[in-house]
Amino acid sequence: MRKNRFKGLASYDGMFSIIPILLLTVFLLNTMHYVLYDSVQKVNSQEKFNMLVVIADYVVKNADGGAYSDNEKVYPNLMEPSQINGLEERLRERAGMEELFIGLESGSSIPSDEKMCIYRIVVNRGTGEIDRLFVCG
Amino acid sequence: MQTLEAIISFTVFMVFTSYVLLQLEDYNGIDDSLYRYQLANDVWRVLYLKGDFKDLSVSNANDKIVPDLDEIERLTGICTYFKGVFVTSCTRGVDCDNKLASISHAAIVDGVASKSTLSLCTSQDY
Numbered sequence: 001m002r003k004n005r006f007k008g009l010a011s012y013d014g015m016f017s018i019i020p021i022l023l024l025t026v027f028l029l030n031t032m033h034y035v036l037y038d039s040v041q042k043v044n045s046q047e048k049f050n051m052l053v054v055i056a057d058y059v060v061k062n063a064d065g066g067a068y069s070d071n072e073k074v075y076p077n078l079m080e081p082s083q084i085n086g087l088e089e090r091l092r093e094r095a096g097m098e099e100l101f102i103g104l105e106s107g108s109s110i111p112s113d114e115k116m117c118i119y120r121i122v123v124n125r126g127t128g129e130i131d132r133l134f135v136c137g
Numbered sequence: 138m139q140t141l142e143a144i145i146s147f148t149v150f151m152v153f154t155s156y157v158l159l160q161l162e163d164y165n166g167i168d169d170s171l172y173r174y175q176l177a178n179d180v181w182r183v184l185y186l187k188g189d190f191k192d193l194s195v196s197n198a199n200d201k202i203v204p205d206l207d208e209i210e211r212l213t214g215i216c217t218y219f220k221g222v223f224v225t226s227c228t229r230g231v232d233c234d235n236k237l238a239s240i241s242h243a244a245i246v247d248g249v250a251s252k253s254t255l256s257l258c259t260s261q262d263y
């Protein structure tokens with residue numbers, strides 16, 4: 001029976017080609033994992049930001065929010081500070097958010113930096129001065 | 138020769154991967170275009186509520202509007218340029234190159250209704 005003189009060489013050749021293929025596969029899988037995780041994070045951030053924008057707009061423009069109203073006439077951007085109290089709890093449940101902080105910068109303290117916050121420019125009806133409304137979540 | 142081929146293939150692969158990853162990074166930011174227009178409308182509404190558009194004329198526009206625009210800039214870091222009444226809180230330059238948002242409204246200047254464009258710009262652009 002005739003022996004194959006190249007058998008050992010072919011095994012080494014195969015082994016050395018499998019290693020880079022495996023390394024590349026691991027690298028590609030890691031990259032895909034990073035890309036997918038990053039995409040999910042971005043979508044979550046965008047959803048949260050959109051929700052905060054909608055809530056802030058509701059608070060600024062509606063009498064049920066924080067806008068001052070007189071005889072059913074609503075004044076958008078003119079904020080009644082007393083109306084904002086208790087608004088967080090009501091809107092948090094309706095928006096399905098875990099945390100929600102709403103307030104005027106002159107009267108409340110803004111939550112820690114870890115929260116995502118958006119700001120709207122308003123007039124504080126109590127003081128008559130320009131103020132910032134913050135909505136954080 | 139095979140080593141050279143392997144090096145070239147690996148280099149091309151890494152360049153391609155880096156290019157794809159860099160392209161992904163370009164879409165990293167949050168889309169806040171609607172929010173920026175809301176801010177521009179906020180500035181307009183706040184100036185209206187403060188009575189800055191009452192008896193507005195080209196000669197008194199700076200005295201009436203600029204103090205409030207300065208206050209808004211102090212609070213938000215956003216400066217405002219008014220095309221039409223030629224008022225700006227932006228300290229350097231007259232118009233801004235990198236606008237965050239622009240909206241147009243009618244304003245009565247010197248008793249005549251005219252179109253005025255309000256542009257928001259970041260202060261550091263100047």
